[in-house]
Amino acid sequence: MKFSWKGYWEPTPKNIRKLADAIVAAATFSGSMIVLNGEPKIGTGIFVAGFVAKILSNFFTENKSTNNAE
Numbered sequence: 001m002k003f004s005w006k007g008y009w010e011p012t013p014k015n016i017r018k019l020a021d022a023i024v025a026a027a028t029f030s031g032s033m034i035v036l037n038g039e040p041k042i043g044t045g046i047f048v049a050g051f052v053a054k055i056l057s058n059f060f061t062e063n064k065s066t067n068n069a070e
Contacts, residue, residue: 007061020057024050 001013012020027050035043 001060002063003059004061005059007059010061012058012060013062016057016060020054023053026050027053 027046031043031046034046
């Protein structure tokens with residue numbers, strides 16, 4: 001698995017997708033609870049952190065092994 005800027009257009013590994021989805025779900029739940037408890041700035045920060053984590057997960061790709069016989 002590697003992180004690269006060109007990897008955005010490549011398929012994301014399944015375990016990274018699962019982790020990113022879990023982070024977004026936790027950020028959505030905790031952010032909304034914090035906003036409802038009267039701290040909108042902190043809640044918004046948590047929403048943004050979850051969103052950024054999801055976007056960054058798209059840059060991970062599987063290592064492509066290229067065994068060229070020379």
